[in-house]
Amino acid sequence: MALGGIKKLFRGLTRTRESLTTSLQTLVGNRPVDEETLEDLEVDLLAADLGPTLTREVIDALRVQAKKGSLSTADLRPALKELLMADLRDGKQEDRVVRSDGRPHVVFVVGVNGSGKTTTIGKMAAREKGAGRSVMMVAADTFRAAAIDQLERWSERSGADFVSQREGADPASVVFDGLQAARARGTDLVLVDTAGRLHTKVNLMAELEKLTRVARKVIDDAPDEVLLVLDATTGQNGLNQAKNFTKAATLTGVVLTKLDGTAKGGVTLGIRRELGVPVRMVGVGEGLDDLLDFDAEAFVDGLLGTAQDPS
Amino acid sequence: MEAGYCRYNPLFSKVDRLGDCVLEGLSDRLSGVVRNLTGKGRVSEGVLDETLREIRMALLEADVHVSVVTALVSGVRERALGEAVLKSLSPGQQVIKIVRDELEKLLGAGENRQIDFAPKPPTIIMMVGLQGSGKTTTAAKLGLSLKKTGRYPYLVPADVYRPAAIEQLVRVGTAAGLNVYNHDGSATPLEICRTGILEARRKGFDTVILDTAGRLHIDETLMGELTELKKELAPKEILFVADSMTGQDAVRSAGEFHKALGVSGVVLTKMDGDARGGAALSIRHVTGVPIKYLGVGEKTSELEEFHPDRLVGRILGMGDVLTLIEKAEETIDQDEAVALEKKMRKNQFSLEDFRSQIRMVRKMGPLSGIVSMLPGMAQVKDADLDSDALVRVSAILDSMTNRERQQPQILNGSRKKRIARGAGRSVPEVNRLLKQFSQMKRMMKQARNIQKGKQGRSKLPFFGK
Numbered sequence: 001m002a003l004g005g006i007k008k009l010f011r012g013l014t015r016t017r018e019s020l021t022t023s024l025q026t027l028v029g030n031r032p033v034d035e036e037t038l039e040d041l042e043v044d045l046l047a048a049d050l051g052p053t054l055t056r057e058v059i060d061a062l063r064v065q066a067k068k069g070s071l072s073t074a075d076l077r078p079a080l081k082e083l084l085m086a087d088l089r090d091g092k093q094e095d096r097v098v099r100s101d102g103r104p105h106v107v108f109v110v111g112v113n114g115s116g117k118t119t120t121i122g123k124m125a126a127r128e129k130g131a132g133r134s135v136m137m138v139a140a141d142t143f144r145a146a147a148i149d150q151l152e153r154w155s156e157r158s159g160a161d162f163v164s165q166r167e168g169a170d171p172a173s174v175v176f177d178g179l180q181a182a183r184a185r186g187t188d189l190v191l192v193d194t195a196g197r198l199h200t201k202v203n204l205m206a207e208l209e210k211l212t213r214v215a216r217k218v219i220d221d222a223p224d225e226v227l228l229v230l231d232a233t234t235g236q237n238g239l240n241q242a243k244n245f246t247k248a249a250t251l252t253g254v255v256l257t258k259l260d261g262t263a264k265g266g267v268t269l270g271i272r273r274e275l276g277v278p279v280r281m282v283g284v285g286e287g288l289d290d291l292l293d294f295d296a297e298a299f300v301d302g303l304l305g306t307a308q309d310p311s
Numbered sequence: 312m313e314a315g316y317c318r319y320n321p322l323f324s325k326v327d328r329l330g331d332c333v334l335e336g337l338s339d340r341l342s343g344v345v346r347n348l349t350g351k352g353r354v355s356e357g358v359l360d361e362t363l364r365e366i367r368m369a370l371l372e373a374d375v376h377v378s379v380v381t382a383l384v385s386g387v388r389e390r391a392l393g394e395a396v397l398k399s400l401s402p403g404q405q406v407i408k409i410v411r412d413e414l415e416k417l418l419g420a421g422e423n424r425q426i427d428f429a430p431k432p433p434t435i436i437m438m439v440g441l442q443g444s445g446k447t448t449t450a451a452k453l454g455l456s457l458k459k460t461g462r463y464p465y466l467v468p469a470d471v472y473r474p475a476a477i478e479q480l481v482r483v484g485t486a487a488g489l490n491v492y493n494h495d496g497s498a499t500p501l502e503i504c505r506t507g508i509l510e511a512r513r514k515g516f517d518t519v520i521l522d523t524a525g526r527l528h529i530d531e532t533l534m535g536e537l538t539e540l541k542k543e544l545a546p547k548e549i550l551f552v553a554d555s556m557t558g559q560d561a562v563r564s565a566g567e568f569h570k571a572l573g574v575s576g577v578v579l580t581k582m583d584g585d586a587r588g589g590a591a592l593s594i595r596h597v598t599g600v601p602i603k604y605l606g607v608g609e610k611t612s613e614l615e616e617f618h619p620d621r622l623v624g625r626i627l628g629m630g631d632v633l634t635l636i637e638k639a640e641e642t643i644d645q646d647e648a649v650a651l652e653k654k655m656r657k658n659q660f661s662l663e664d665f666r667s668q669i670r671m672v673r674k675m676g677p678l679s680g681i682v683s684m685l686p687g688m689a690q691v692k693d694a695d696l697d698s699d700a701l702v703r704v705s706a707i708l709d710s711m712t713n714r715e716r717q718q719p720q721i722l723n724g725s726r727k728k729r730i731a732r733g734a735g736r737s738v739p740e741v742n743r744l745l746k747q748f749s750q751m752k753r754m755m756k757q758a759r760n761i762q763k764g765k766q767g768r769s770k771l772p773f774f775g776k
């Protein structure tokens with residue numbers, strides 16, 4: 001991670017830290033963990049959107065350790081971190097694929113309305129262009145007003161190729177054209193911007209599934225990745241989103257956006273746990289370079305308000 | 312009921328994995344508690360706290376902020392104790408009623424949610440909020456809705472940051488037949504708004520809706536821009552547009568926007584999904600301003616008025632339970648219920664009493680779950696109830712004479728034959744009912760003993776599938 005990136009993430013995390021002086025930070029001295037400490041901690045975890053179930057599990061696990069007398073306040077932070085990290089560590093995220101067979105690497109970007117899909121595509125394109133790859137954006141959100149213009153603006157900013165049809169066109173046809181063009185041109189990476197859709201809308205989820213089928217028609221095994229863009233301010237509904245989206249188009253990862261705000265995105269822990277879908281990237285602003293790879297430890301530190309100043 | 316709730320409970324499928332009954336749907340959990348409460352004549356504070364714990368879980372699951380939950384629950388507890396709920400006939404139902412009351416109160420039941428129009432036009436309405444919450448879409452929706460009530464609105468896109476934000480409003484607005492101030496986005500937001508308002512004045516529009524860029528509440532520069540807009544333009548309404556899927560952060564973001572701007576109302580968007588909308592409680596709690604509208608779709612026509620009572624049901628995920636309680640409250644004759652319970656206690660329960668009990672159940676309609684609300688029948692699980700059985704049993708009981716129902720021991724072969732014919736059932740069925748009735752009486756006796764000690768669960772005759 002570039003130094004600029006670390007600073008940026010830290011900026012987000014500092015805010016996080018300011019936002020709640022967590023009970024972990026106010027713990028002084030070293031004494032056995034009592035029920036009151038656990039209750040304070042429970043409030044912190046709930047406030048980070050871990051949800052009541054996961055929170056209860058974590059607190060219960062700590063309580064067991066505390067009862068055995070093996071947990072003092074000084075151990076609390078590492079013990080808690082260990083518990084939360086345990087779920088994130090296994091099944092390490094793979095690196096972004098660079099294909100050797102020359103065919104385009106196809107990424108679908110999906111999610112509910114307004115989560116940050118189009119912006120994330122802009123940032124991803126900038127990053128990959130910066131790494132010397134050719135990138136094509138496919139404007140498959142033909143529904144929302146000016147969505148195509150918005151993406152086009154991002155293609156200009158990032159220097160990515162851009163394929164679109166008019167507003168109201170059939171998104172399946174846009175995907176088909178886009179992938180054919182990408183194959184013909186030998187593009188390295190194709191980013192497909194899909195319309196925001198609530199995961200409960202059966203017809204829209206069916207449409208998404210159809211888009212993946214169309215992609216497969218042009219390129220075997222496409223899409224290579226389906227990224228769910230999740231707004232960090234999302235609460236427990238995020239789990240429903242992930243569940244329904246992965247039914248329509250098997251998710252390969254989550255992009256957690258708007259982490260530059262004060263929300264922690266704790267629901268991603270539940271998503272990871274229950275569906276095994278890892279967070280791959282985080283969005284930390286509205287600029288071209290405000291995208292970072294996910295760092296489990298930094299994320300958990302942010303959740304617990306224990307991020308360390310890197311400077 | 313169970314299945315209905317699972318749709319909303321994101322963690323439900325973990326039940327199997329963890330075998331953790333805590334994760335059961337609220338409706339189910341609560342009816343469990345209600346059953347316990349109603350089953351016992353008197354209950355302890357401990358049982359009240361158990362009910363409140365379940366309610367706490369439900370609120371947290373619905374994304375109500377943890378501090379708001381704590382405040383709410385302790386308020387409910389106090390009221391429940393103050394109103395001597397525990398001594399009442401149906402404490403569980405009353406606790407739920409108090410919860411519902413409190414939530415509706417917090418959501419502003421009965422308050423004025425109309426847009427406040429300036430005496431001297433144009434009325435200026437400013438949309439503010441976090442990125443992607445739905446401001447631009449809602450600006451157009453609001454314009455359309457006001458136009459339908461006879462206003463003459465003008466839309467002003469003042470988001471110069473997000474790519475194609477101006478085009479977006481121009482397009483949705485125009486498509487909905489609204490007038491939109493079109494510009495190239497090269498001026499500052501303040502200049503744009505000023506010119507837009509002048510335009511509106513000149514053309515005789517009576518309402519101006521300003522669409523501002525999404526921003527983080529901790530972005531000092533951009534928040535400063537909004538306070539300046541407020542100072543210079545003196546909008547009559549500042550509407551905070553919030554995504555209904557927001558979690559715990561809602562308290563923080565809404566609180567900061569309110570602190571900086573003094574917002575006058577809230578619009579909760581994307582309510583067409585399955586978000587429980589607990590954020591509404593958090594936002595109300597920190598701002599105290601009315602929720603004026605709900606966004607219920609992407610189309611410009613999809614804006615609705617806000618009804619606190621409906622949202623409460625949704626937040627608690629217990630529409631079913633509430634309906635059930637209402638129905639029960641309407642239909643059950645409290646005195647009759649008390650008398651029946653007394654008889655059960657004294658083991659004087661006759662076929663006649665059984666018949667009135669079944670009548671009460673049937674009066675409430677074919678809803679499952681109601682039986683459990685009847686005194687003494689607390690342990691019947693919803694699924695155990697078979698309403699066909701109810702009809703059959705009623706028919707047989709109806710064919711008996713009063714005396715036969717009071718003294719079933721006089722029922723000989725010819726009486727049974729007559730009853731069977733009258734009910735359109737067979738004699739063995741009549742026999743089975745009698746046998747099961749005596750089992751039921753035995754069970755009631757046991758239940759009385761059990762209730763003194765541990766809770767037991769047994770099936771009632773006739774209702775088993």
Ligand SMILES: Nc1nc2c(ncn2[C@@H]2O[C@H](COP(=O)(O)OP(=O)(O)OP(=O)(O)O)[C@@H](O)[C@H]2O)c(=O)[nH]1
Nearest residue numbers: 113114115116117118119196258283284285442443
């Ligand atoms: N602060 C911040 N804002 C972001 C981030 N990512 C996206 N946004 C903003 O969120 C808003 C919505 O972003 P879009 O990219 O349009 O979201 P989308 O998912 O494509 O939206 P639809 O296509 O309408 O469903 C815009 O104002 C973005 O600038 C982020 O990481 N941080």
Ligand SMILES: Nc1nc2c(ncn2[C@@H]2O[C@H](COP(=O)(O)OP(=O)(O)OP(=O)(O)O)[C@@H](O)[C@H]2O)c(=O)[nH]1
Nearest residue numbers: 113114442443444445446447448525581606607608
């Ligand atoms: N399903 C649904 N989608 C909505 C609703 N309101 C807005 N949207 C969608 O949410 C996304 C974001 O809406 P916008 O109106 O662009 O949000 P915004 O707050 O103006 O976004 P920024 O200007 O980037 O901060 C779009 O895809 C809208 O179509 C709603 O009530 N239901």
Ligand SMILES: [Mg+2]
Nearest residue numbers: 117118141147
């Ligand atoms: Mg988009």
Ligand SMILES: [Mg+2]
Nearest residue numbers: 446447470476
């Ligand atoms: Mg907007």
